[in-house]
Amino acid sequence: MRAAVYTGAGGPEVISIRDVSRPEPGAEQVSVRVLASGLNRADLLQRMGRYPAPPGAPADIPGLEFVGVVDATGPGVAAFQPGQRVFGLAAGGGQAEFVVSHERLLVAVPDALDTIQAAAVPEAFITAHDALFTQAGLAPGERVLIHAAGGGVGATAVQLAHAAGCVVFATTRTPSKVARIQALGADVVVDASREDFAAVVARATGGEGVHVCIDFVGAAYLAQNLAALAVKGRMVEVGTLSGADARIDLGLILRKRLHLIGTALRARPLEEKIAATRLFAERVLPQVARGLARPSSSPDWVRPIVDRVFPLDALAEAHRYMASDAAFGKIVIRIAGE
Numbered sequence: 001m002r003a004a005v006y007t008g009a010g011g012p013e014v015i016s017i018r019d020v021s022r023p024e025p026g027a028e029q030v031s032v033r034v035l036a037s038g039l040n041r042a043d044l045l046q047r048m049g050r051y052p053a054p055p056g057a058p059a060d061i062p063g064l065e066f067v068g069v070v071d072a073t074g075p076g077v078a079a080f081q082p083g084q085r086v087f088g089l090a091a092g093g094g095q096a097e098f099v100v101s102h103e104r105l106l107v108a109v110p111d112a113l114d115t116i117q118a119a120a121v122p123e124a125f126i127t128a129h130d131a132l133f134t135q136a137g138l139a140p141g142e143r144v145l146i147h148a149a150g151g152g153v154g155a156t157a158v159q160l161a162h163a164a165g166c167v168v169f170a171t172t173r174t175p176s177k178v179a180r181i182q183a184l185g186a187d188v189v190v191d192a193s194r195e196d197f198a199a200v201v202a203r204a205t206g207g208e209g210v211h212v213c214i215d216f217v218g219a220a221y222l223a224q225n226l227a228a229l230a231v232k233g234r235m236v237e238v239g240t241l242s243g244a245d246a247r248i249d250l251g252l253i254l255r256k257r258l259h260l261i262g263t264a265l266r267a268r269p270l271e272e273k274i275a276a277t278r279l280f281a282e283r284v285l286p287q288v289a290r291g292l293a294r295p296s297s298s299p300d301w302v303r304p305i306v307d308r309v310f311p312l313d314a315l316a317e318a319h320r321y322m323a324s325d326a327a328f329g330k331i332v333i334r335i336a337g338e
Contacts, residue, residue, distance in 0.1 A: 003096030004315050006060045009049025012316035020061070023093070023100040025074035030103050032068040032086060036119035037094040038152065039318055039331040040064050041239065042266065047319065053092040054267045063094025064266065065122035067115055077103045085109040087118050089126060089273065091266055095312065095333055104274045107281045112292040120152065120304035120330035121288065126280045127238065127265055128157040131214050134279065135261050136234045140165035142211040145201060145228055147221060149186065150177035152330040153238065155305050157214055158184045163287060163300040169210060171197050177328055198224040209233060219246035226252050234259040305329030
């Protein structure tokens with residue numbers, strides 16, 4: 001099969017599209033013919049040698065999510081049959097013509113979603129829902145601060161929090177994205193390249209702060225994040241784009257009784273990934289289907305946002321585009337035609 005392969009650690013030049021051995025499904029596993037795959041920051045970090053694949057995942061084939069058609073099933077599979085459209089998460093290997101997945105990590109694709117839309121869903125929606133509601137315990141009416149809100153996960157988190165009846169603060173470092181983030185349901189959008197977002201939050205909340213912060217930036221935002229949190233606030237660290245090493249004010253954490261929570265889906269045990277996937281299928285996917293079918297009559301609707309689509313052979317170009325921070329929403333890699 002054809003697959004994207006990292007030939008070493010480095011820039012986009014280490015990406016090669018080549019023929020590799022096709023994986024075969026084992027017990028409780030499903031082989032999926034991949035049609036498209038979402039591109040994620042983790043793919044870029046892995047290419048640079050900063051985010052190695054966990055044990056058991058392909059070490060040099062990227063791709064943390066996919067949409068495709070069931071091709072074959074291994075022993076004990078009961079939930080899916082060849083020909084069904086499915087999507088899901090992978091610990092790696094999603095940017096190839098075939099991928100093997102545990103059957104309970106797969107979800108049937110609703111008819112309302114086309115292939116490209118579906119490719120933009122798994123990583124963004126499962127990660128955002130897990131961070132907001134499972135990890136942070138976000139409740140209706142609470143205030144939440146979401147960083148990198150023009151990215152795939154950030155834009156999804158804004159929609160989910162708004163649909164849940166929360167007051168949404170969001171940040172971006174790209175001025176042209178401010179109005180688009182507001183259109184997703186953010187109540188206050190801060191251009192973090194020009195403003196101190198903690199000061200904006202303090203003014204808007206009368207000094208009370210936000211109950212939850214979802215952060216992808218890491219070290220550079222830590223001090224402001226802690227300042228922006230309310231008493232008993234919860235911060236979920238999803239990424240460390242600016243680095244992982246930072247000084248921390250333990251006294252502030254004690255005084256405010258703050259909760260700092262780290263999360264990463266890729267390296268979680270199988271059962272935890274299954275639980276996150278099932279919650280997404282039960283609670284979020286119906287919102288997506290409603291939003292695509294009749295958004296005006298569904299106050300809690302959400303939708304995938306696709307910025308650009310690249311063919312697999314242009315994966316290096318897609319990496320450069322993601323690194324430019326120009327994208328709004330998801331970048332999708334088309335693996336094959338339908």
